[in-house]
Amino acid sequence: MRLRCSVNGRRLAETVCPADRLLDYLRARGCTSVKEGCGEGECGACAVLLNGRLVNSCLVPLAHAEDADVLTVEGLPDDDPLSGHFVFEGGTQCGMCTPGMVLAAHALLAECPRPDRARMQEALAGNLCRCTGFEGIYRAIARAAAP
Amino acid sequence: MSGRWWRPRDLACALRIRAQEPAVCVAGATDLMAGGWDPAGSYLDLSALAALAGIRETEAGIEIGALVTCTALGRHAVIRARLPLLAQSAAATGSRAIQNRATLGGNVMNASPAADNPPVLLAYGAQVRLASERGLRSLPYEEFHTGYKTTACAADEIVHSFLVPVPDAGSHQYFRKVGTRRAQAISKVTLALAGQAGREGLCVRIGLASVGPVPVLARTAAAVLRAGRTAACTRERLQEALQADIAPQDDIRSTRLYRDRVAFNLLKEALCGFPTWSDAF
Numbered sequence: 001m002r003l004r005c006s007v008n009g010r011r012l013a014e015t016v017c018p019a020d021r022l023l024d025y026l027r028a029r030g031c032t033s034v035k036e037g038c039g040e041g042e043c044g045a046c047a048v049l050l051n052g053r054l055v056n057s058c059l060v061p062l063a064h065a066e067d068a069d070v071l072t073v074e075g076l077p078d079d080d081p082l083s084g085h086f087v088f089e090g091g092t093q094c095g096m097c098t099p100g101m102v103l104a105a106h107a108l109l110a111e112c113p114r115p116d117r118a119r120m121q122e123a124l125a126g127n128l129c130r131c132t133g134f135e136g137i138y139r140a141i142a143r144a145a146a147p
Numbered sequence: 148m149s150g151r152w153w154r155p156r157d158l159a160c161a162l163r164i165r166a167q168e169p170a171v172c173v174a175g176a177t178d179l180m181a182g183g184w185d186p187a188g189s190y191l192d193l194s195a196l197a198a199l200a201g202i203r204e205t206e207a208g209i210e211i212g213a214l215v216t217c218t219a220l221g222r223h224a225v226i227r228a229r230l231p232l233l234a235q236s237a238a239a240t241g242s243r244a245i246q247n248r249a250t251l252g253g254n255v256m257n258a259s260p261a262a263d264n265p266p267v268l269l270a271y272g273a274q275v276r277l278a279s280e281r282g283l284r285s286l287p288y289e290e291f292h293t294g295y296k297t298t299a300c301a302a303d304e305i306v307h308s309f310l311v312p313v314p315d316a317g318s319h320q321y322f323r324k325v326g327t328r329r330a331q332a333i334s335k336v337t338l339a340l341a342g343q344a345g346r347e348g349l350c351v352r353i354g355l356a357s358v359g360p361v362p363v364l365a366r367t368a369a370a371v372l373r374a375g376r377t378a379a380c381t382r383e384r385l386q387e388a389l390q391a392d393i394a395p396q397d398d399i400r401s402t403r404l405y406r407d408r409v410a411f412n413l414l415k416e417a418l419c420g421f422p423t424w425s426d427a428f
Contacts, residue, residue: 001152017152017186018152018154018192019150019152019184019186019188019190020186021180040180040181041177041180041181041241041242041244041245042331044242044244047244053218053247054243054244054247055244055247055248056177056244056245056248058180059176059177059180059181059245059248060176060180060248061152061173061176061179061180061184061192063152063154063192063194064176064192064194104243104244107243121330122243122330123243125242125243125329125330125331126241126242126243126244126245126330126331127242127244
């Protein structure tokens with residue numbers, strides 16, 4: 001199929017296999033922040049925003065990226081405040097989960113600017129972090145949410 | 148050999164392909180991609196069909212298109228107000244990233260006995276509508292699952308929509324999923340109950356998941372409850388009836404004994420919603 005989509009604001013058009021994974025497509029085009037963890041939608045390391053919605057790119061066939069806007073952390077501004085709070089609050093250690101975690105947090109804040117703890121836990125339920133214990137991540141989101 | 152991937156824009160075209168090609172149907176693709184899709188396989192991608200989208204209120208109930216996502220179900224004002232169990236089961240299906248993609252039609256058609264939404268469709272007495280070039284037919288959802296991972300959906304049919312009757316005002320509704328943890332776990336036992344107290348007994352429908360090869364409508368247990376608080380409706384009779392309805396197994400997620408026990412505990416908890424029954428068992 002002929003795939004037209006936008007990745008981090010860059011227009012792309014090329015011939016692809018519709019059943020191939022968005023995950024592999026993005027990594028092959030330099031978006032190596034998108035990590036393959038489990039490859040079956042359990043861990044969230046490959047999470048990206050597809051038309052503003054959080055998805056696991058390992059579960060998205062390229063057929064579903066047609067005419068879509070894809071955002072990875074490479075597409076965030078260098079001074080993205082939320083990413084800064086992740087660093088400052090110890091919301092990142094080994095870094096494997098961080099890109100997906102930051103995008104899940106962005107998706108949460110876009111629909112709920114002042115989330116409580118339960119809402120944060122629900123929003124991040126599909127993003128696994130085995131380093132931080134999540135407390136630093138919740139603090140980072142709370143700081144980004146503060147007025 | 149490379150496979151085929153059809154993504155038609157209109158229903159007639161999709162049904163023609165369905166009638167002619169032995170292709171696997173795809174909607175949100177979450178089960179397909181997680182289960183190791185075959186690059187050489189043939190797929191009929193239904194995700195661009197507007198005819199399968201949307202939620203509508205009708206005289207007979209709420210019509211839910213097969214492509215409605217779990218996120219949409221969990222947030223939709225009408226679903227939350229009138230079919231709250233479906234909003235709950237959709238919000239218990241995987242994580243937010245999964246819910247953004249997974250559809251009600253796909254959850255049903257994938258036919259996992261552990262799927263989260265089928266018990267609710269059973270408890271509400273939903274109809275499933277199947278479309279083919281022969282037309283649209285409606286089937287009670289309780290007749291849809293015919294065996295482990297087999298369904299009444301014919302080779303030329305696709306799941307079109309669901310018609311879910313709205314429970315009467317004042318009816319009691321209950322949903323609980325028991326998994327290893329609350330987030331993103333596959334259920335060990337799930338139970339949904341909807342109904343109300345009649346003059347004699349309870350008129351309820353009880354749906355369960357992960358307690359047999361298919362999602363289960365607990366008819367025998369419902370019949371015991373319908374008989375009312377008589378000698379025929381004891382704790383022992385109800386427990387025996389529920390055990391007759393379900394056929395749990397030992398597997399990687401749980402054991403038969405645990406599932407038997409938890410299924411009955413969930414039923415007892417569900418019955419606590421009926422004031423005069425809360426101490427019955």
